[in-house]
Each structure stands twice: as C-alpha cells, then as structure tokens.
Amino acid sequence: MIPTSYYLILSAILFSMGVLGVLFRRNAIIIFMSVELMLNAGNLAFVAFSRQFGSLDGQTFVFFVMTVAAAEVAVGLALIVAIFRNKQSINIDEIHELKG
Amino acid sequence: MTAQIILFVILGAIAIAAAAGMLLSRNAVYSAVFLIMNFAVVAVFYLMLGAPFIAMVQVAVYAGAIMVLFMFVVMLLGAERLKAATDVSMTYRATAGVLVALLLVVGGAAVLLSVDASAPPVEISGEAAEAYGSPASIGELMFSKYVLPIQAVAFLLLAAMIGAVVLTKDDKPPVNVRAMQVARRGAQRKAALEKQLAEAQAARSDTETSETTEAAA
Numbered sequence: 001m002i003p004t005s006y007y008l009i010l011s012a013i014l015f016s017m018g019v020l021g022v023l024f025r026r027n028a029i030i031i032f033m034s035v036e037l038m039l040n041a042g043n044l045a046f047v048a049f050s051r052q053f054g055s056l057d058g059q060t061f062v063f064f065v066m067t068v069a070a071a072e073v074a075v076g077l078a079l080i081v082a083i084f085r086n087k088q089s090i091n092i093d094e095i096h097e098l099k100g
Numbered sequence: 101m102t103a104q105i106i107l108f109v110i111l112g113a114i115a116i117a118a119a120a121g122m123l124l125s126r127n128a129v130y131s132a133v134f135l136i137m138n139f140a141v142v143a144v145f146y147l148m149l150g151a152p153f154i155a156m157v158q159v160a161v162y163a164g165a166i167m168v169l170f171m172f173v174v175m176l177l178g179a180e181r182l183k184a185a186t187d188v189s190m191t192y193r194a195t196a197g198v199l200v201a202l203l204l205v206v207g208g209a210a211v212l213l214s215v216d217a218s219a220p221p222v223e224i225s226g227e228a229a230e231a232y233g234s235p236a237s238i239g240e241l242m243f244s245k246y247v248l249p250i251q252a253v254a255f256l257l258l259a260a261m262i263g264a265v266v267l268t269k270d271d272k273p274p275v276n277v278r279a280m281q282v283a284r285r286g287a288q289r290k291a292a293l294e295k296q297l298a299e300a301q302a303a304r305s306d307t308e309t310s311e312t313t314e315a316a317a
Contacts, residue, residue, distance in 0.1 A: 002108050004221060005211055007145065010112045012207035014138075016200050017119045023196040029128050029174055033135050036166065037119055040142055043158075051149045054222030059154050059233060060241050066161050067253045071260035073166050077173045078267035084177050 007048035015041035028080050028090040032073065039069045108148070115141040128174045132167055139163040151233040 014037060021034025043062045050058025084090050118138035122131045139162045146155035224232055231237045242250055 078264040
C-alpha cells in the first residue's frame with residue numbers, strides 16, 4: 001500500500017502547478033483550467049486522507065467540491081463569453097476598466 | 101508493494117507532465133486535452149485509493165461535462181488562435197516563481213512533518229472493506245450526515261444555471277423573425293398587385309385609343 005504522504009506530495013505539486021498557471025498565463029480560459037487543476041489537487045488530498053482515516057467523509061466532500069467546480073465553470077465561462085462579446089478579447093491584461 | 105510504487109511513480113509522472121503541458125501549450129485546445137489527460141490519471145489514483153465511485157464521477161463530470169464545456173467556449177470564441185500573451189515584467193515573474201516555490205516547499209514540509217500522514221492507513225476489513233467507497237455507502241452518508249450541504253449544493257446549481265443564462269443573454273430586444281417575414285411577403289404581394297393593375301390600366305387605355313381612332317376613321 002502506497003503511503004498517504006506520497007499522494008499528498010503529488011497533490012502539493014499539482015496544486016503549485018495550478019498556482020503557477022494562474023500567475024503566469026494571461027488567457028482567461030487557461031486560468032480557469034488552472035483553477036480546475038488546483039481543485040483537483042485538493043480532491044486528491046481529500047481522497048488520500050479519506051483512506052488514511054478509513055472514513056468516507058472525505059469522498060463525500062470530493063463530491064461536493066466537484067459540484068461547486070461545475071457551478072463555478074458554468075458561471076465563469078458565461079462571464080468569459082460576456083466579456084469577449086464586449087471587448088473581443090479574453091486577455092486579462094486588457095480587462096482593466098475597474099483599475100481606476 | 102514495489103510494483104504499486106512503480107505504478108504510482110509512472111502515473112504521477114504522467115499527471116505532472118500533463119499539467120506542465122497544459123501550462124506550456126500556446127493553443128487552448130491542446131491545454132484542454134492535456135487537462136483531460138491529467139484528470140484521467142487522477143481518476144486512476146482514486147481507484148487505487150479505494151474510491152471507485154469518485155473515480156467514475158471524476159471521469160464523467162470532470163473529464164466529460166466540464167471539459168466539454170471548456171472546449172465549447174474555446175471553439176466558440178476562437179480562443180485557440182489568440183495572439184501571444186503580452187509580456188509580463190521580469191520582477192513579477194521572479195516574485196511569482198519564488199512564491200510558488202515557497203508554497204511547494206512549505207506544503208511538502210507540512211506533509212512530511214505531519215505525524216498523521218506518515219502513519220500507516222487505518223486497516224478496514226470484512227464487510228466494511230467491501231462497502232468502502234461504493235456508491236451505496238457514499239449515498240447513505242450524503243443523505244444522512246450531509247443532508248443540509250446537499251440541499252445547499254442543489255440551490256447553488258440552480259443559481260449557477262440561472263446565472264449562466266442571464267449572463268449570456270443578449271441585451272437587444274428579441275427580434276420577431278416571423279413577423280418580419282410576413283410583413284416583407286405582404287409588401288412584395290402589394291407591389292406585384294399594383295404592377296398588375298398598372299399594366300391592366302395601360303392595356304385598357306391602349307384599346308380605348310385604338311377604338312377611338314377606328315371610330316374616327
């Protein structure tokens with residue numbers, strides 16, 4: 001049986017890669033994908049801890065996280081479409097009207 | 101034991117490579133495909149962790165529904181052909197890189213130093229091991245202990261659905277295409293009838309003039 005810490009290290013690596021994507025990419029869609037990667041890394045840690053403690057609560061939480069991720073993607077992509085209609089661009093550097 | 105660890109290392113390498121491919125590819129479609137690959141590998145990890153239901157949900161909802169939605173928007177906006185990103189300043193890049201490295205180190209250290217994570221997993225045996233991670237046992241937990249969260253999630257999904265519709269709705273008043281078609285056809289028929297009438301009148305005046313000339317003769 002693989003130790004839980006292996007899974008947690010992998011989860012930490014994937015999460016950090018998601019953070020890198022959010023910080024470095026300028027395309028709003030890629031940023032959304034990076035957020036999904038981070039949520040997924042969190043889910044992996046949840047399932048690993050669920051096995052660690054022999055309970056199913058972690059897996060139930062993963063289900064909820066997936067639901068929230070689906071809702072977030074639906075609204076987020078709708079926002080991206082609305083922004084693209086107005087500005088013809090989804091580069092986040094060109095969306096700075098609120099900056100003052 | 102060792103075979104499992106070799107499998108874990110190979111799958112982990114694929115997961116990390118897929119995530120890196122997602123971050124590095126210039127084309128948004130390739131990014132989405134790499135992300136699907138990463139999700140599929142994570143689904144295999146869920147199977148290895150004794151969570152078959154979550155693994156199936158991962159494939160169906162994440163790799164299926166969510167990524168299809170992403171693909172739709174990428175294709176709809178033509179985002180795969182967007183020009184290369186504007187240059188970010190070097191100080192920003194360096195600061196962000198250092199912060200992410202720090203995050204990784206602190207996270208890894210927290211994992212390695214925590215006592216719980218290095219202890220062997222709780223062994224479950226017999227019927228409990230059989231039911232562990234099955235849809236039935238997760239559903240039972242979901243509708244007993246977590247019945248309030250599941251109601252909240254239901255409302256969240258409803259709100260997201262309405263929000264997505266409202267956000268993408270066109271601001272312009274809806275154009276009644278059928279009414280426009282009917283009006284255009286009516287105008288065409290009116291013009292045709294007027295033309296016929298004018299031709300008939302012209303023909304009658306022609307015959308009248310010919311009759312008068314005959315009478316005069």
